[in-house]
Amino acid sequence: MKAQNYKNHRKFYPPHHFIYLPILILLEIYGIYKIWDDTEHQLTWILFSIVIFLLFYLAFMTRQHYALGLQNRIIKLEFKQRYFEISGQRSDEITDKLRFDQIAALRFAYDDEFKELLYRAIHENISGDEIKRSIKNWRADQERV
Template identity: 70%
Template sequence: MKTQNYANHRKFYPLHHFIYLPLLMILEVLGIRKIFTDESNQLTWILFSVVIALLLFLAIMLRQHYALGNQNRIIRLEFKQRYFELFGKSSDQIVEQLNFGQIAALRFAYDDEFKMLLEKALSHQISGDEIKKSITKWKPDFNRV
């Protein structure tokens, strides 16, 4: 397995991203093209295009909505657990000072860097992307949705 870092940490689901969604997009382009070229069945192609557009929208939104909502809850819980293990106290006040992007970015740092970057995030309000770019030794997360 490749070493994970900032440049390659995104994850794709091939069936969804490279087959199903492109197929829907091709059908949508075909339907829109046919609206203007097949005037005898124009209403049928309009209906076809609307249905494909709705399927495309639903496919993107539903897949992401449930998985990401669940993943975000788990990331917050992991942060709280890790904070407790490192500092021996509740993280409730700290979590209120950070946005989700910062919390999510901190999971890629090992413990020593985690402490330093957490302090930097709290004192300088650096973004999650800046936190990720600041990590020198990337802690991979291969269990994401």
């Protein structure tokens, strides 16, 4: 992966930005035009409208993909903040040693268990599922998307 800088920091999801949305716009414009222009083939244009709807649905589901990606990023940031609050140290070295499933699982542990489970995650490489199973006092995450 190239080093990020100002010129390449924007991220596009090509199927969404360069395929789905342009197709949706073109189909919508063409479909609206043909509905009024070709009344003999209204059934065809109704079916065409269904295709447009399905493409809109696909675009909507792509947006959910973005939301989940953002949520994962927020979980990582919450971990870094929490680690700093508990230890008083930056978490860069620690987060490099953990997988996302471990970071996500640690958010369910209260502070007293957090340290022990973090140690085990780093030194014993226990999975996120094992971390969750080891938690004695569950800290609920009610805001998960």
